[in-house]
Amino acid sequence: MDLLRRDNEKGFSWKGFFLQWEWMLILIFLLVTAINSYLSPYYLNYDNLRDATMTFLDKAFIVLPMVLIIILADIDISVASTVALSAVVMADLYAMGVPMEVAILICLAVGALCGFINGWLIVRFKELSAVIVTLATMIIYRGIAYMMLEDQAVGQFPEWFKFLGWGYVFGIPFILIAFVVCAIAFALLLHKTTFGRRIYAIGNNPTASRFSGVQVDRIKIIVFTLAGLMAAVTALFLTSRMGSTRPNVATGYELDVIAMVVLGGISTAGGKGRMIGAVIAVFLIGYLRYGLGLINIPAQALLIIIGLLLIGAVMVPKLKIRGSGWRKAKPADAPVKRAL
Amino acid sequence: MTQKDRNSSTWSAKIARFREAGLLGFILVLSVIVQFRNPSFLTIENISDMVTNTAILSILAVGMMLVIVTRGIDLSIGATLALSGMIAAQTVVANPELHPVLAILLGTCIGLICGMVLGWLVARFGILPIIASLGMMNVFRGLTFMVSDGKWVSAHQMPASFKAIATSSLLGINTLIMIAIIIYVVSYYFINHTRTGRQIYAVGSNPDSAQISGINNGRILWLVYSIMGGLSGLSGVLWVSKFASAQGDTAMGYELSVIAACVLGGVSIAGGSGKISGVILGSILLGILNNALPLINVSPFWQMGIQGGIILIAVLINAVVKRGVDRNHLMRRNV
Numbered sequence: 087m088d089l090l091r092r093d094n095e096k097g098f099s100w101k102g103f104f105l106q107w108e109w110m111l112i113l114i115f116l117l118v119t120a121i122n123s124y125l126s127p128y129y130l131n132y133d134n135l136r137d138a139t140m141t142f143l144d145k146a147f148i149v150l151p152m153v154l155i156i157i158l159a160d161i162d163i164s165v166a167s168t169v170a171l172s173a174v175v176m177a178d179l180y181a182m183g184v185p186m187e188v189a190i191l192i193c194l195a196v197g198a199l200c201g202f203i204n205g206w207l208i209v210r211f212k213e214l215s216a217v218i219v220t221l222a223t224m225i226i227y228r229g230i231a232y233m234m235l236e237d238q239a240v241g242q243f244p245e246w247f248k249f250l251g252w253g254y255v256f257g258i259p260f261i262l263i264a265f266v267v268c269a270i271a272f273a274l275l276l277h278k279t280t281f282g283r284r285i286y287a288i289g290n291n292p293t294a295s296r297f298s299g300v301q302v303d304r305i306k307i308i309v310f311t312l313a314g315l316m317a318a319v320t321a322l323f324l325t326s327r328m329g330s331t332r333p334n335v336a337t338g339y340e341l342d343v344i345a346m347v348v349l350g351g352i353s354t355a356g357g358k359g360r361m362i363g364a365v366i367a368v369f370l371i372g373y374l375r376y377g378l379g380l381i382n383i384p385a386q387a388l389l390i391i392i393g394l395l396l397i398g399a400v401m402v403p404k405l406k407i408r409g410s411g412w413r414k415a416k417p418a419d420a421p422v423k424r425a426l
Numbered sequence: 427m428t429q430k431d432r433n434s435s436t437w438s439a440k441i442a443r444f445r446e447a448g449l450l451g452f453i454l455v456l457s458v459i460v461q462f463r464n465p466s467f468l469t470i471e472n473i474s475d476m477v478t479n480t481a482i483l484s485i486l487a488v489g490m491m492l493v494i495v496t497r498g499i500d501l502s503i504g505a506t507l508a509l510s511g512m513i514a515a516q517t518v519v520a521n522p523e524l525h526p527v528l529a530i531l532l533g534t535c536i537g538l539i540c541g542m543v544l545g546w547l548v549a550r551f552g553i554l555p556i557i558a559s560l561g562m563m564n565v566f567r568g569l570t571f572m573v574s575d576g577k578w579v580s581a582h583q584m585p586a587s588f589k590a591i592a593t594s595s596l597l598g599i600n601t602l603i604m605i606a607i608i609i610y611v612v613s614y615y616f617i618n619h620t621r622t623g624r625q626i627y628a629v630g631s632n633p634d635s636a637q638i639s640g641i642n643n644g645r646i647l648w649l650v651y652s653i654m655g656g657l658s659g660l661s662g663v664l665w666v667s668k669f670a671s672a673q674g675d676t677a678m679g680y681e682l683s684v685i686a687a688c689v690l691g692g693v694s695i696a697g698g699s700g701k702i703s704g705v706i707l708g709s710i711l712l713g714i715l716n717n718a719l720p721l722i723n724v725s726p727f728w729q730m731g732i733q734g735g736i737i738l739i740a741v742l743i744n745a746v747v748k749r750g751v752d753r754n755h756l757m758r759r760n761v
Contacts (some may be wrong), residue, residue, distance in 0.1 A: 161556060215743040216500060217556050218685075218695045222738040225682055229731025236727045333727075341560055354554045379460035386674075391565030400553045400561075 107351035111366045122377030140259045142372035144323040148343045149270040151313035153364045156347050158291045160216040165317045166339035167227035173321035173331040174231040174326025175242035186244050190350030194318045201314020205307035214237040241330025273361040289357030349399040412413040450708045460718040480713030481606040482661045487687040487705045488613050491659035494652045495630040497697030498555035501681050502659040505566035508676040510536040511662030512570050515579040515672035522585040533663035534656050541655015545648035571674040581670035585708050592668035631698025686737045687712050
């Protein structure tokens with residue numbers, strides 16, 4: 087709705103352009119950078135920045151499909167467990183003597199399968215919200231990972247596998263290049279294809295979309311499968327960086343990912359938001375974490391900051407701000423209406 | 427309308443009506459099977475151990491039921507529990523003369539404040555409960571670590587009077603169980619026989635008509651999350667007293683068990699329905715599972731997967747049963 091109105095009625099206005107949430111994010115990003123480099127002389131150092139980027143980008147791959155899921159007005163909290171399960175399956179297979187290339191393919195397949203199961207359950211049992219389905223599968227996937235490896239860690243992957251997490255191409259981290267390529271692909275998918283337009287349509291009004299001939303179920307299953315696939319990609323990069331894997335790997339990633347998406351201006355009510363916002367939010371949270379780590383802020387304080395950022399990001403659009411193009415506040419009973 | 431349709435719908439309607447009986451039957455069958463595999467299962471000691479373990483879970487499940495009835499969810503209770511348990515433990519360590527009842531009150535108040543903040547975010551700003559509670563879970567967990575400075579409060583630091591909360595008995599019944607029973611009775615009265623209690627169900631089953639009938643939806647939501655917070659605070663003190671240790675990661679992920687107990691007990695995630703009796707039976711079933719699996723030599727690493735599987739199956743059965751009930755209603759309207 088909002089998008090259409092912006093296109094048709096208002097036309098292009100500089101004020102509207104600069105009052106977008108993404109500019110706000112860039113402003114916060116610059117602020118964070120300024121404060122960080124003021125507080126620590128080591129912040130603005132190319133090598134440090136490059137290495138920091140490599141450490142936080144692994145989970146960023148899940149952010150991309152999560153944007154699609156939240157625009158669909160759904161949520162997936164099983165992604166971290168999917169990461170753990172696909173990483174454990176890959177490591178277990180490799181330890182049993184399966185060639186690494188095959189193990190990687192199976193890892194991706196397991197991730198996609200996990201996502202497909204989520205999507206299928208959500209579509210098949212429409213009474214159930216995505217929250218409860220993915221909550222159950224979150225426990226199951228992690229549970230299967232524990233069944234397979236118990237409390238052991240598996241490692242000793244071939245030397246070339248390290249390249250994924252540690253390698254450079256022309257001095258640029260490989261993981262950064264991979265992320266940028268994926269981000270562009272997802273942005274094109276969301277903003278330049280009919281598939282993407284249909285995702286917005288479903289997020290705005292699933293019933294109307296279904297009656298207009300959009301295959302809601304199929305699109306939902308595809309999007310959730312994509313989320314599983316990207317979780318497996320995260321599993322590859324994470325395992326490569328850590329050199330080994332355990333069943334309790336990636337705990338709490340779902341929270342980080344959802345925080346990044348929501349901070350990126352994607353509305354949890356569905357149908358609104360853009361890929362670029364989430365990508366900026368990935369770097370914003372990543373560099374915030376790196377900067378706070380440099381000045382010895384304990385990890386526990388970071389937990390609080392991320393939690394408050396998440397709450398703040400969803401709260402700001404709901405506050406009424408006069409004379410701006412920001413989204414209007416919703417009535418107090420909105421959460422009841424839209425359930426989970 | 428074929429005969430087959432009619433049969434299947436009455437079948438699911440029957441299940442819906444006798445859900446508690448079915449759950450009870452399942453619990454009995456499970457107990458008998460486990461008893462055959464390991465005769466030490468149905469001994470007085472093991473049963474009392476199991477029931478005290480279930481007491482905390484069921485207290486939380488009662489609160490969670492109210493939240494789920496309003497179509498919400500609260501993922502922050504594990505963190506609230508840890509925070510209030512930690513602060514209560516530190517207070518009694520600093521003042522060993524403090525009466526245990528005051529420690530319980532302190533924990534409950536801290537939990538209440540946590541719940542009020544969450545309820546305020548959900549009711550006033552309309553933030554989705556899952557997002558708000560996910561964020562507050564981080565905040566409360568971080569606060570717990572900061573308050574404790576990463577240290578544990580261990581058994582030998584705590585005064586005996588505090589540890590006695592969980593071991594002493596009141597009128598011949600273990601205090602934990604007594605507190606749980608009081609909470610069941612009070613909440614049963616509250617949700618079935620007071621106006622506010624009925625309003626919770628009204629908001630959950632149809633928020634729009636509740637609003638039109640003059641119910642203040644925001645106030646009800648806020649109340650529900652505050653109750654949940656208060657109960658988590660209370661459970662925090664009981665937890666710390668029972669296990670005689672307070673750690674930063676106390677009860678991490680416990681919210682999932684609590685939600686599982688509600689779902690097993692037939693609380694509908696779509697809101698508007700759920701009974702105290704069901705929730706208690708759901709908690710007991712989970713408690714038995716947790717207790718029985720190690721007794722029949724199931725690896726502890728399998729428990730998570732088994733629990734997840736049971737939750738999923740329960741959720742799916744709920745959905746199918748609800749489908750049948752809805753169809754039944756439609757058919758009745760047809761005639």
